[in-house]
Amino acid sequence: MDTVVRSTVGHVIADLGRRRTYASGDLLFVEGDHSHNVYVCVEGRVRVFLTMPSGRELLVGIKLPGDEFGELSALDGRPRSASAAAIGPTVVAELRAERFLEVLIDEPHLFVAVCQSLSAQLRRANDRLVARNSNSATVRTGRMLVELASMMMRHGGSSVTYEVPITQSDLADWIGATRESTARALAEFRRAGLVETCRGRIVVLDVLGLNEFVSAG
Amino acid sequence: MDTVVRSTVGHVIADLGRRRTYASGDLLFVEGDHSHNVYVCVEGRVRVFLTMPSGRELLVGIKLPGDEFGELSALDGRPRSASAAAIGPTVVAELRAERFLEVLIDEPHLFVAVCQSLSAQLRRANDRLVARNSNSATVRTGRMLVELASMMMRHGGSSVTYEVPITQSDLADWIGATRESTARALAEFRRAGLVETCRGRIVVLDVLGLNEFVSAG
DNA sequence: TACGGTCTATGACCTACATCACACAGTCGG
DNA sequence: CCGACTGTGTGATGTAGGTCATAGACCGTA
Numbered sequence: 001m002d003t004v005v006r007s008t009v010g011h012v013i014a015d016l017g018r019r020r021t022y023a024s025g026d027l028l029f030v031e032g033d034h035s036h037n038v039y040v041c042v043e044g045r046v047r048v049f050l051t052m053p054s055g056r057e058l059l060v061g062i063k064l065p066g067d068e069f070g071e072l073s074a075l076d077g078r079p080r081s082a083s084a085a086a087i088g089p090t091v092v093a094e095l096r097a098e099r100f101l102e103v104l105i106d107e108p109h110l111f112v113a114v115c116q117s118l119s120a121q122l123r124r125a126n127d128r129l130v131a132r133n134s135n136s137a138t139v140r141t142g143r144m145l146v147e148l149a150s151m152m153m154r155h156g157g158s159s160v161t162y163e164v165p166i167t168q169s170d171l172a173d174w175i176g177a178t179r180e181s182t183a184r185a186l187a188e189f190r191r192a193g194l195v196e197t198c199r200g201r202i203v204v205l206d207v208l209g210l211n212e213f214v215s216a217g
Numbered sequence: 218m219d220t221v222v223r224s225t226v227g228h229v230i231a232d233l234g235r236r237r238t239y240a241s242g243d244l245l246f247v248e249g250d251h252s253h254n255v256y257v258c259v260e261g262r263v264r265v266f267l268t269m270p271s272g273r274e275l276l277v278g279i280k281l282p283g284d285e286f287g288e289l290s291a292l293d294g295r296p297r298s299a300s301a302a303a304i305g306p307t308v309v310a311e312l313r314a315e316r317f318l319e320v321l322i323d324e325p326h327l328f329v330a331v332c333q334s335l336s337a338q339l340r341r342a343n344d345r346l347v348a349r350n351s352n353s354a355t356v357r358t359g360r361m362l363v364e365l366a367s368m369m370m371r372h373g374g375s376s377v378t379y380e381v382p383i384t385q386s387d388l389a390d391w392i393g394a395t396r397e398s399t400a401r402a403l404a405e406f407r408r409a410g411l412v413e414t415c416r417g418r419i420v421v422l423d424v425l426g427l428n429e430f431v432s433a434g
Numbered sequence: 435t436a437c438g439g440t441c442t443a444t445g446a447c448c449t450a451c452a453t454c455a456c457a458c459a460g461t462c463g464g
Numbered sequence: 465c466c467g468a469c470t471g472t473g474t475g476a477t478g479t480a481g482g483t484c485a486t487a488g489a490c491c492g493t494a
Contacts, residue, residue, distance in 0.1 A: 052351045060343065072339060081340045097433040103324070111328040112318070115292045122289060123298045125342035126267055126277065132349055133393045134269045137451070140402055167471065176350045178452060181406045183473060198469055199460055228486055354481065386443065400443060416441055416490055 008068045009113045012200065013040040017093030019154055022086035022207045032117030036097035038074040041067050044090030048082050057175035061121065062087070062151065071114060074100050078129075137177040139183035144175050145195065149204045162204045171202070188212070221294045223401040226330045227283045229320055234310030239303035246287065247300045253314035256285050256293040261307030265299050266390075276340070277331035279304070279368065288331060291317050354394040358402035359431030361392050363410070366421045388419070406430070 016038065020027065029035050037045075046063040056161060063069045066108055067153055073080050074097035104111045105115040131140060149162035172182040186202065194210045196203040222333040226352065227317040239245065246252050248268055256263075263280040277299055280286045290297050291314035294431060322329050348357060366379035389399040403419065411427045 039279075050347055052347050056350075058346060058350065060346075071332075072336045075329070076336045078336075078340070081343055101329070104328070108322040108325055108328065111321070111325065111332070112292070115288075115328070115332060115335065118332065118339060119289045119293045119295075120338050122335060122342060123295070125339060125346065126298055128474095129275060129277075129342065129346060129349070130267055130269050130345070133273075133275065134271055134389055169471075176346075179472090180450060180453085180474085184451095187473070197472075245439075325479085336446080385443095395444090397444085398481055401481090404443075 004048050005023045009110055009117070010040040010068050011079055012107075012110065013038060013068055013095045013100070014042060014093045014101065015044065016099060017095035020094050022090045022092070024086055024088045024090075026086045026090075028084040028086070028092065029080050031080050033073075033080040034071045035080065036077060037070060038068060038097060038100045039063075039070045039084070039092045039094050041065050041069070042091040043095055045087040046090060046092065048081050054177075057170075057173040058176055060125070064151070068114075068117065071100075071117065072095070074116075101199050132176060137175070137181040138185040138188060139176040139178065139214045141171065141182050142210055143187065145189075145202065145204055145212070146207060146211045149207050149210075162207060164202045165200065166203060167203060168197075168202075190198045198202050219236050226327055226334070227257040227285050227419065229324075230255060230285055230312045230317070231259060231310040232271075233316060233320065234312035237309050237311050239305055239307045239309070241305045241307075243303045243307075245301040245303070245309065246297050248297050250290075250297040253290045253294060254287060254298065254311045254394050255285060255314060255317045256280075256287045256301070256309045258282050258286070259308040259310055262304040263301050263307055264302045264304050266275050274387075275393055277342070281368070285331075285334065287413045288334065290314070292331075309431065332431040349393060354392070354398040354402075355402040355405060357394065358388065359390040359427055360407065361388065362406075362419065362421055363424060363428045363431070366424050379424060380418050382418045383420060384415075384417055385419075 019042070020028075022044075028039065028046065029037075034161045041063040043065055046069065048060060048061040048063060050058045050060055050067055052058060055124060061069070063084075069084060070080075072078070077097070100142060104114065131143065135143070145164065148164045148166065152162045152164060168182050168186065169179045175182070186197050192199060192209075192213060194204070194206050194213060196205060237245075237261070237264060239261075245256065245263065246254075247309050258280040260282055261351060263286065264276060265278040265280060265286055267275045267277055268274060278286070280301075286301060287297075289295070294314070335421070337407065348360070352360070362381065365381045365383065369379045385399050385403065386396045389396040403412060403414050406427065407414060409426075411421070411430060415420060
């Protein structure tokens, strides 16, 4: 039920919006921009991230096909609070804020869906705030890996092991740690036989085990 | 304009809701609760906070008269993501989620306001995430003090110096640091002649100076 | 006015992590 | 096949800030 409603928002944007294609790494918008379009991911993946003064990035979400993003600026008209970039070749649908709002006003049930999406993001942000303050870098690394593995699962990963296509630098940026700390955490997981690492990707051999590992201590 | 719209949401809740009075420290709801009421602060102040595994708290917002809160659970029906407690004697209006949603569906422009409120919270959460990763405890302490002083200003503080009625433990919990770190930061500010400290309150002698202090380095 | 509770202040550690530094392994273009 | 580049793996070292310990100030209350 929930997903039906949510996908409807995506569908509306997909139906009314203009298709756009991006190559890997292309930026859809950048933190501070005064653009107010709203997007839905149609094909591929989009990463939404904050840039810290140090220049490092901090992942706030990965958008998969059907997920909408960029609503914040569309809703309140303020500058972009985050940047968005394509992970691999990606197709999105782009809709102007004015049109988006018109549709929402016409269809209050879509408004509920949008609010729920915002709520989910807010809950997630709070979780991360707590995680950052209470978990070690190792635990955060493991948690993020489990999360990414689950995401792969959701999107057609069928094997028992999950290949997460990501560099250690990205992973580090995303959990708010250094590349080195992340590498050390991965080394720990590797020694425990939970993951394998190679250039550009991490293979989670035992998702449950990894989850256990970072839950217990 | 923005505030007019926002206050309307508050007014609706205040008009339709049931008045409730709380004493200092009383809990309105607790993280994990399955209640779904939405609130507006009518008189006094409410602090909304997360509880970390360590038992420490983390402030996510202070609600002043006119501010609504508790919308998340009302909107998505999920358990409370945070706890809310009265700071000093407080009056709020409480409205059932179902009624709240009915009104929103009837009045789409209120929906926009709610979305904007959620957006603002999300932006704020992101800011804190970045702050936590890039600023020292001292800087965060100072920033929070400046913010609290401004809040006092907004609410009738008229003098050049601002008395922030808060214990160091609370301040520490709110910025995600220990009481000791916060005390040391305050000692630094005190030596610089920017603040004075006494039992249960901090007097900001020079808001601009403090702001400068934590902005520059 | 003596006592328990709460708040402030500060010193002495000690760990988690960032920083720096370097070596090595894929991958790509010429 | 050979640099150049990008990614990985790990040691050495520094440090911010957490933890622990202690002491004094302030406040309510019996």
